[in-house]
Amino acid sequence: MTRKQKIMFAFAMPALVAVAAVWLLVGRWHEQLAIERWSSDHRALVESIARVIEQELANDDELLAFTARLPEFSSLSAVDRVRPAINGIPGDVDVGKRRVLDALLAGANHHIAVAAVLLPNGDHYLAHPYKVQRSLRKYNLADRAYFREATRTRSRTVSDSIIGADGIPAVVIDIPLINREGELFAHLAGVVPLGHLSKMVGQAQIAPFDHAMLVDGQGLLIGHSLGEAAGDAVERRKVAHPLLEKMRISGQRTEFAVWSEASGSEWLGFAHRLDSGWTLILSRRLDEVMAEYATATRQITALVAVILLLTGSIGLIIAIRVTRRWEAADQELLAARDGLEKRVAERTADLTESQEKLRQSNDFYLTVLEHFPAMIWRSGLDARCDYFNATWLEFRGRSLAQEVGEGWVEGVHPDDRERCVSDYLRDFEARRAFSMEYRLQRRDGQYRWILDVGRPFFDLDGQFAGYLGACFDVSERHDAAEQLSLTASVFSHAREGILITDAEGIIVDVNAAFTTITGYSRADALGQTPAILMAGHQSQECYDAMWATVKQNGDWQGDIWNRKKNGELYAELLTFSAVPGEDDRTGHYLGIFSDITLHKEHEKRLEKLAHFDLLTDLPNRALLNDRLHMSIAAARRKETRLAICLLDLDGFKAVNDRFGHACGDRLLVEFAQRAVAILRESDTIARLGGDEFVILLNDLIDIEQGLEVVERVLDAARRSYELDGELVGVSGSAGITVFPDDGADPEVLLRHADQAMYLAKREGCNRYFLFDPLRAAE
Numbered sequence: 001m002t003r004k005q006k007i008m009f010a011f012a013m014p015a016l017v018a019v020a021a022v023w024l025l026v027g028r029w030h031e032q033l034a035i036e037r038w039s040s041d042h043r044a045l046v047e048s049i050a051r052v053i054e055q056e057l058a059n060d061d062e063l064l065a066f067t068a069r070l071p072e073f074s075s076l077s078a079v080d081r082v083r084p085a086i087n088g089i090p091g092d093v094d095v096g097k098r099r100v101l102d103a104l105l106a107g108a109n110h111h112i113a114v115a116a117v118l119l120p121n122g123d124h125y126l127a128h129p130y131k132v133q134r135s136l137r138k139y140n141l142a143d144r145a146y147f148r149e150a151t152r153t154r155s156r157t158v159s160d161s162i163i164g165a166d167g168i169p170a171v172v173i174d175i176p177l178i179n180r181e182g183e184l185f186a187h188l189a190g191v192v193p194l195g196h197l198s199k200m201v202g203q204a205q206i207a208p209f210d211h212a213m214l215v216d217g218q219g220l221l222i223g224h225s226l227g228e229a230a231g232d233a234v235e236r237r238k239v240a241h242p243l244l245e246k247m248r249i250s251g252q253r254t255e256f257a258v259w260s261e262a263s264g265s266e267w268l269g270f271a272h273r274l275d276s277g278w279t280l281i282l283s284r285r286l287d288e289v290m291a292e293y294a295t296a297t298r299q300i301t302a303l304v305a306v307i308l309l310l311t312g313s314i315g316l317i318i319a320i321r322v323t324r325r326w327e328a329a330d331q332e333l334l335a336a337r338d339g340l341e342k343r344v345a346e347r348t349a350d351l352t353e354s355q356e357k358l359r360q361s362n363d364f365y366l367t368v369l370e371h372f373p374a375m376i377w378r379s380g381l382d383a384r385c386d387y388f389n390a391t392w393l394e395f396r397g398r399s400l401a402q403e404v405g406e407g408w409v410e411g412v413h414p415d416d417r418e419r420c421v422s423d424y425l426r427d428f429e430a431r432r433a434f435s436m437e438y439r440l441q442r443r444d445g446q447y448r449w450i451l452d453v454g455r456p457f458f459d460l461d462g463q464f465a466g467y468l469g470a471c472f473d474v475s476e477r478h479d480a481a482e483q484l485s486l487t488a489s490v491f492s493h494a495r496e497g498i499l500i501t502d503a504e505g506i507i508v509d510v511n512a513a514f515t516t517i518t519g520y521s522r523a524d525a526l527g528q529t530p531a532i533l534m535a536g537h538q539s540q541e542c543y544d545a546m547w548a549t550v551k552q553n554g555d556w557q558g559d560i561w562n563r564k565k566n567g568e569l570y571a572e573l574l575t576f577s578a579v580p581g582e583d584d585r586t587g588h589y590l591g592i593f594s595d596i597t598l599h600k601e602h603e604k605r606l607e608k609l610a611h612f613d614l615l616t617d618l619p620n621r622a623l624l625n626d627r628l629h630m631s632i633a634a635a636r637r638k639e640t641r642l643a644i645c646l647l648d649l650d651g652f653k654a655v656n657d658r659f660g661h662a663c664g665d666r667l668l669v670e671f672a673q674r675a676v677a678i679l680r681e682s683d684t685i686a687r688l689g690g691d692e693f694v695i696l697l698n699d700l701i702d703i704e705q706g707l708e709v710v711e712r713v714l715d716a717a718r719r720s721y722e723l724d725g726e727l728v729g730v731s732g733s734a735g736i737t738v739f740p741d742d743g744a745d746p747e748v749l750l751r752h753a754d755q756a757m758y759l760a761k762r763e764g765c766n767r768y769f770l771f772d773p774l775r776a777a778e
């Protein structure tokens, strides 16, 4: 189908549909219009027919009223002749009335078929014609509604339909007869059979209506247009009619309606209430009414269709012209579209390329993010975590679904959980970057220290979009920090002094014990070298050796004498170690020392006890032995002589006895001092015990040199001593032996000296003897 055909079709189809719709609508509309028109046209006719019926009834009424006013009906002259058996007075009694009634019934322009005179109690006085009186089926009519109504109102009353006393359905006109005294003495009743009423609504009377009905006040059918033919045999039945129902509801005197019968035929018509209370229903078949208006309907519909078709055709022509322009414009549009599509294709290709690059870029960043060595997370505006990278999930050994939201918190160590969550939420609220450490359970169940660094991130519009964070396993650093903290604590609280120098030996740190021991504050020590502690007690070589050992072996341990800031000497047990730095070179030196001055002094005391005589402070026997061995060795090495002199005081016991032991002690001390003052540094005088001493004279060139010294010592011994204010005198006896002349063995040499001293004592004391082997043999 071409474009033109499409447009024509687009116009033609709605036009045809519109014509069809208008056809139907106009048909329906015109039917409605025809009904309304018919209704308004015939409303007046209905009222006119009703007036005719009412007029005819009024005529009957008037005729009866006229009769009632005649003298024959001014009284009842033969009431006493009434016989129930003949339903009233005999036919030949009160004939005046019957003559009048004959004349009444003989008239042609009324509908009264029977006339009757009733007594006030309802009994018949007479009925006319007489043969009707004789055939009456009901003698007393006091129970009739119209009779009671007329008696009560003392005025003319028209009844609804009844079954007459003669058994024929009829309506009755009752006129009460009032005498001059104003008493109601009788009723004059005119009976109109229903068949007579049907004559009022015969076809001729109701044309152009098809059908008419008269309904009494009780809703009973009392006449209809077909009743004329039925005569008196009009069926007195209850009428159920839509118009009656409508009238009952509306209360209107005239109602119009359209209704359908069960047979399917449609009717329209009017109901009109008469003055008597009866209702006249006039109806006509709808199809007949519509047939009257069919021509007009067809004309209007055709006119509308022509107008529509004309309008449609004009529209079609315009559409075709417009279509041509559209087609031209369309061609331009197509050309423009082709160009546009080309550009779109080019742009799409560019865009696809860009998207591909973007996708690759995204894939790259996502891959980087997923497998970045750090554990990465993200949270949204609600502070709940909605992303964890593969590194995190791998660390935790859990799925993303398990970790998102609050899931990850389950992995935080129970002791850290509250702090971790509250710190996070606090910083989140403040949109503040944070850095915190907590323990997070790894997939193997082990808790690891995690450094979690989070910061807020913002979208392209600068709106806050959540938090991004990266976590690092810092357990080793954390352990190291703890270790460092422990080390620092040990460093601070150690009882040993600790100093740390750099590779050049410059002190970089000292602890509190260092200050306590040395008196140098940290500020005093930093930047100095350990040389500040040098006391001059050890030689520089000693220090150099120490440093050399440290550098070679990594450490050195030993006792060392240093000097405190206040100049006091102290001994320390020092461990000096090299601490390796990077690339295995010494980074620092660590010195740990404890103050062992007391220990040293104690040791010194013990040593002194072991080698010196407590009283005189001279070497004792043990030290003498050592020295003797050393002196022998030295003399042998130097090839010199060694004189060994054993000296025993004379008369010492008497001093003790006379002055006491303490004075004896003082004498011994005095003698020792005198002897030491005489001897050289390299010589030795030892106390063997009591008043017995040994003198070693080294490096003797000849024996005389030694003898001279011994004489001087003996002279010193002889000098008086002041004890308790008195001068006391003792002397000494000595025996001398010479190495190597008299022997080489220390014991032998001492024994020889003892032998010589024994001789000196024996010869009178206060003298000395050289060992003489010949005399010793005596």
Ligand SMILES: Nc1nc2c(ncn2[C@@H]2O[C@H](COP(=O)(O)OP(=O)(O)OP(=O)(O)O)[C@@H](O)[C@H]2O)c(=O)[nH]1
Pocket: 615, 648, 649, 650, 651, 652, 653, 654, 656, 660, 661, 662, 663, 664, 665, 668, 689, 690, 691, 761, 765
């Ligand atoms: N005061 C004092 N007396 C001591 C000490 N050791 C020993 N003695 C006494 O020194 C005396 C030594 O005795 P001796 O050597 O016989 O006395 P002596 O009178 O010098 O006699 P000779 O040596 O034989 O000439 C004894 O009385 C000891 O009790 C000491 O440390 N102090």
